[in-house]
Amino acid sequence: MAQQVKAVVAHAVGEPVRIETITVPDPGPGEAVVKVQACGVCHTDLHYREGGINDEFPFLLGHEAAGIVESVGEGVTDVAPGDFVILNWRAVCGQCRACRRGRPWYCFDTHNAKQRMTLADGTELTPALGIGAFAEKTLVAAGQCTKVDPSASPAAAGLLGCGVMAGIGAAINTGNVGRGDSVAVIGCGGVGDAAIAGARLAGAERIIAVDIDDEKLRTAIRIGATHSVNSRKEDAVERIRELTGGFGADVVIEAVGRPETYEQAFYARDLAGTVVLVGVPTPEMKLELPLLDVFGRGGSLKSSWYGDCLPSRDFPMLIDLYRQGRLDLDAFVTETIALDEVEQAFTRMHEGRVLRSVVQF
Structure with a gap:
């Protein structure tokens, strides 16, 4: 059954973001619904709000995220409900010329969920980098979920989803x-x-x-x-x-x-x-x-x-280094904030006052 959750939405260039109720559909084939635990505030989200990526408003912002898989669609075998995952925006296809040459980190046909999340009135949302994780739950392609050690801090782990990995x-x-x-x-x-x-x-x-x-x-x-x-x-x-x-x-x-x-x-x-x-x-x-x-x-x-990364290879390795004390991901978390503080976090980020603000659910 489709679910209604709170999320951060950008409606127009330069307008402050709003907290909206959105609809998250059940996962279809090859898709997963993830309960978001933490999501970093990245400059790319501000680019979306300012129209610097494209003009496909309204945008569902947020993409540096970690959380728990809640449900999966038909054919999904790499992750299961209950898995702790980091979300990525490079779900590789396995079939393009880069993948076939053994270089999937260069995949030329990465993909996202086929279904769209919507506003309450049915308006389709464009999820930032195919993720949209300034939300209590989000729908992604299952290949965008990388299972890692669940003992890692979600606030720190999620940052591997974009800027830190880059x-x-x-x-x-x-x-x-x-x-x-x-x-x-x-x-x-x-x-x-x-x-x-x-x-x-x-x-x-x-x-x-x-x-x-x-x-x-x-x-x-x-x-x-x-x-x-x-x-x-x-x-x-x-x-x-x-x-x-x-x-x-x-x-x-x-x-x-x-x-x-x-x-x-x-x-x-x-x-x-x-x-x-x-x-x-x-x-x-x-x-x-x-x-x-x-x-x-x-x-x-x-x-x-994206740091020429292959999430399935790099995320678990870096989380292991984090757990061993050899990679201080916690040092990148300047502050944790609530979902309704994203707009203020954009201001602090633009002024260079933080490494990362992280929305924690």
């Missing part, structure tokens, strides 16, 4: 950071700090945090950076080179998504080094680099989409 994966999966490497991370918000945590996990010897905010740099040091650079006060490229014997970092991770910071990343890397773009640019942004420099410096220029 940062850790940018370092480990995309950047291939290895033992003894030098790494610079430009932009120390939630994703950048997660990249720092990922570099530390991978055994990087020197991890340089770059930002224009001293408080963010202090947080980056607590997360695992060995050095910090305030690029408002000094030349970031020159300082990174000074800290790496004059050469530049082996891997530079750009977690801002702006042309000027990407250019810093490009010139702050060592010859044959790697640049990883994980910050999300806006459509109008353009990048201009001398082609001779691109050729002459060698190395790799990569983009990292």
